[in-house]
Amino acid sequence: MKAIEKYVEALKNCDNKALSMCFAEDGTLRDYCPNATGRQEYHVYGREAIDMFFKNKFTFRQYLISEAEIVNDEQAEFIASIGGYYVMCIATVRRVDENGLITRLTVRPK
Amino acid sequence: MGTYVVTGGSSGIGAAAVELLKSDGHEVINVDLRGGDICANLATQEGRDTAIEGIVEKCPDGIDGIICNAGVSGNCGNLELVISLNYFGTVKLARGLFDLLQKKNGSVVVTVSNTISQGTGRMDIVDLLNNVGDEQRICNIVKTMDATNQTVGQSIYMATKYALARWVRRISTAWAARGVRVNAVAPGNVRTAMTDSLSDAAKFAVSALPIPVRYGSDALMDPEEIAESMRFLLSKRARGINGIILFTDGGTDALLNSEKVY
Numbered sequence: 001m002k003a004i005e006k007y008v009e010a011l012k013n014c015d016n017k018a019l020s021m022c023f024a025e026d027g028t029l030r031d032y033c034p035n036a037t038g039r040q041e042y043h044v045y046g047r048e049a050i051d052m053f054f055k056n057k058f059t060f061r062q063y064l065i066s067e068a069e070i071v072n073d074e075q076a077e078f079i080a081s082i083g084g085y086y087v088m089c090i091a092t093v094r095r096v097d098e099n100g101l102i103t104r105l106t107v108r109p110k
Numbered sequence: 111m112g113t114y115v116v117t118g119g120s121s122g123i124g125a126a127a128v129e130l131l132k133s134d135g136h137e138v139i140n141v142d143l144r145g146g147d148i149c150a151n152l153a154t155q156e157g158r159d160t161a162i163e164g165i166v167e168k169c170p171d172g173i174d175g176i177i178c179n180a181g182v183s184g185n186c187g188n189l190e191l192v193i194s195l196n197y198f199g200t201v202k203l204a205r206g207l208f209d210l211l212q213k214k215n216g217s218v219v220v221t222v223s224n225t226i227s228q229g230t231g232r233m234d235i236v237d238l239l240n241n242v243g244d245e246q247r248i249c250n251i252v253k254t255m256d257a258t259n260q261t262v263g264q265s266i267y268m269a270t271k272y273a274l275a276r277w278v279r280r281i282s283t284a285w286a287a288r289g290v291r292v293n294a295v296a297p298g299n300v301r302t303a304m305t306d307s308l309s310d311a312a313k314f315a316v317s318a319l320p321i322p323v324r325y326g327s328d329a330l331m332d333p334e335e336i337a338e339s340m341r342f343l344l345s346k347r348a349r350g351i352n353g354i355i356l357f358t359d360g361g362t363d364a365l366l367n368s369e370k371v372y
Contacts, residue, residue, distance in 0.1 A: 039229075040369040052320035052365055059318030060230065083229075 003102050004093050008076045011065045014058040020051035024101040031107040037085035065089075077110060112214075113137045113173050114344065115165055117152060117203065118180030120145035122302030123221065126337035127177050134341070139168060141203075142180065152180050152199035153191055162206040172213025175344040178204055179221040183305075184267025185260055185312050189252040192263070193235075196270035198245045201277055208290065215289040219343045220278055221336075222294045223271040224359040227366045228319065231268030239273035240280070260312055271296075275355050282353030291352045293343045298359030301330040322361035331360060 119140030
């Protein structure tokens with residue numbers, strides 16, 4: 001399973017632990033889609049922070065995805081519900097390490 | 111040595127603050143519903159008047175600071191109490207003690223909460239609290255809400271804490287110009303009687319406000335950690351600090367709001 005597939009699967013399952021394990025220890029996630037809902041974007045640095053951050057988002061149902069589709073080996077599209085607002089998103093794995101773990105991932109509105 | 115007032119000083123964060131200040135050699139007056147040096151219900155105007163009169167009687171020459179800490183959780187089942195105690199129990203008491211604070215160039219520390227980081231408080235209620243400030247009317251509005259719904263309770267709790275934080279920002283400049291500094295401490299989830307008494311659902315929600323310095327464990331912040339911040343803000347060492355919300359939450363706010371740099 002490729003990193004982008006694991007990432008989408010973890011998001012679909014609201015599994016913060018699995019999501020964090022897609023990332024290298026110092027992996028970063030940058031999500032600009034919250035801007036489209038009047039919120040500040042997310043910049044989450046490090047595996048533990050990704051785990052904690054999404055535990056919060058999933059528990060309070062502040063970040064849910066649907067209609068996910070793998071576009072290619074590095075990209076996936078989905079509709080994210082961010083605080084109840086829907087945004088069409090495209091996620092891109094920018095870099096992975098030698099173990100296939102994500103070191104940089106960005107999510108932008110599509 | 112100074113003279114300080116702590117509200118809600120009989121347990122939890124307040125009790126830790128009382129202990130710390132006493133260990134520094136200060137005189138501390140605990141104002142609480144039960145077990146205080148002055149027993150008063152700060153959710154009522156009569157109680158606030160009782161507290162103010164008692165403090166004036168004990169400290170006619172002024173006070174060096176006050177920690178406005180008394181509060182209840184949003185799950186207490188009484189939304190009017192959340193409004194009256196958490197917000198008005200602080201704001202009206204602090205205003206009532208302003209003259210005593212000014213006599214000694216005192217300092218006010220308000221306990222807010224890092225739940226404001228979550229951003230799901232009722233901002234309409236925040237605006238009513240800060241901009242209208244009519245306690246009875248606001249209580250009449252929240253009385254119509256479902257107090258048994260924990261989401262509703264939490265949103266009103268957050269609203270009172272957000273409004274307190276904004277009150278601190280708004281009032282701090284003029285009060286500082288008159289010699290009284292005003293700051294807030296925003297604790298993370300703290301091990302207190304309040305958090306011990308939460309329902310399982312509420313405890314689950316508490317655990318979803320992760321504490322980075324406690325990563326990998328279910329441990330909450332210690333009341334003493336919060337009290338240390340309060341002691342610092344009250345002290346002369348913090349004489350240059352005014353109008354801030356000091357998050358003492360192990361990094362929760364930074365986690366959820368990394369882009370908010372002030």
